[in-house]
Amino acid sequence: xxxxxxxxxxxxxxxxxxxxxxxxxxxxxxxxxxxxxxxxxxxxxxxxxxxxxxxxxxxxxxxxxxxxxxxxxxxxxxxxxxxxxxxxxxxxxxxxxxxxxxxxxxxxxxxxxxxxxxxxxxxxxxxxxxxxxxxxxxxxxxxxxxxxxxxxxxxxxxxxxxxxxxxxxxxxxxxxxxxxxxxxxxxxxxxxxxxxxxxxxxxxxxxxxxxxxxxxxxxxxxxxxxxxxxxxxxxxxxxxxxxxxxxxxxxxxxxxxxxxxxxxxxxxxxxxxxxx
Numbered sequence: 641x642x643x644x645x646x647x648x649x650x651x652x653x654x655x656x657x658x659x660x661x662x663x664x665x666x667x668x669x670x671x672x673x674x675x676x677x678x679x680x681x682x683x684x685x686x687x688x689x690x691x692x693x694x695x696x697x698x699x700x701x702x703x704x705x706x707x708x709x710x711x712x713x714x715x716x717x718x719x720x721x722x723x724x725x726x727x728x729x730x731x732x733x734x735x736x737x738x739x740x741x742x743x744x745x746x747x748x749x750x751x752x753x754x755x756x757x758x759x760x761x762x763x764x765x766x767x768x769x770x771x772x773x774x775x776x777x778x779x780x781x782x783x784x785x786x787x788x789x790x791x792x793x794x795x796x797x798x799x800x801x802x803x804x805x806x807x808x809x810x811x812x813x814x815x816x817x818x819x820x821x822x823x824x825x826x827x828x829x830x831x832x833x834x835x836x837x838x839x840x841x842x843x844x845x846x847x848x849x850x851x852x853x854x855x856x857x858x859x860x861x862x863x864x865x866x867x868x869x870x871x872x873x874x875x876x877x878x879x880x881x882x883x884x885x886x887x888x889x890x891x892x893x894x895x896x897x898x899x900x901x902x903x904x905x906x907x908x909x910x911x912x913x914x915x916x
Contacts, residue, residue: 652697717743754861768797820913
């Protein structure tokens with residue numbers, strides 16, 4: 641296999657390192673801003689030259705369109721193109737159409753999981769595409785993940801990724817508000833965390849985020865600006881449905897990004913409550 645991994649952010653860099661750790665495979669890593677990591681190729685054209693598999697871990701839809709547009713003439717028919725970037729549905733469909741025109745084999749494969757899950761090979765991939773292609777690529781995906789969920793045709797994985805991020809964003813905002821009210825009335829934050837854990841509202845997300853939120857530690861696992869981007873993508877899908885929760889949380893995230901918190905973890909939604 642000749643594999644190009646494009647995009648070396650928090651997730652791509654860690655997934656790329658795992659993918660490069662196998663003998664008998666030519667792996668080229670590329671990022672717009674060089675990261676100075678092993679297997680990195682500074683030139684995009686060189687990264688994809690002769691690649692039979694291309695994995696995209698890019699920041700957003702504009703970056704995906706730009707990078708794929710730059711390499712479209714280099715990818716031969718039969719190239720397997722896996723999109724792991726969280727993008728809007730229109731861009732996923734654009735990739736599907738482009739792949740059909742160029743006779744690439746395309747998999748819509750965003751993931752859930754943040755920095756530590758990527759480093760530990762515990763991402764969960766949502767897969768949209770043909771059953772044959774999902775089965776063929778599952779062993780590759782399991783090198784950086786612990787599970788592959790076949791969601792249906794291309795586009796289904798993108799949709800599920802966006803709506804589950806909607807739930808995560810709203811959950812962390814609710815946890816922030818609960819923590820803020822508890823603190824205002826003298827409740828020990830550890831008691832709040834324990835109460836949530838034993839309540840029906842407890843979840844793996846709450847267990848992961850609350851301890852660092854209490855401590856005011858917003859070291860980035862999944863950035864606020866990325867969650868804001870995803871909230872805007874999912875709101876565009878709501879059509880005539882009313883979405884007051886994600887509308888409000890999206891506005892809150894935008895305000896905190898404007899205050900300089902964009903690069904911090906999205907649990908920084910708790911910061912205003914800690915300041916008070």
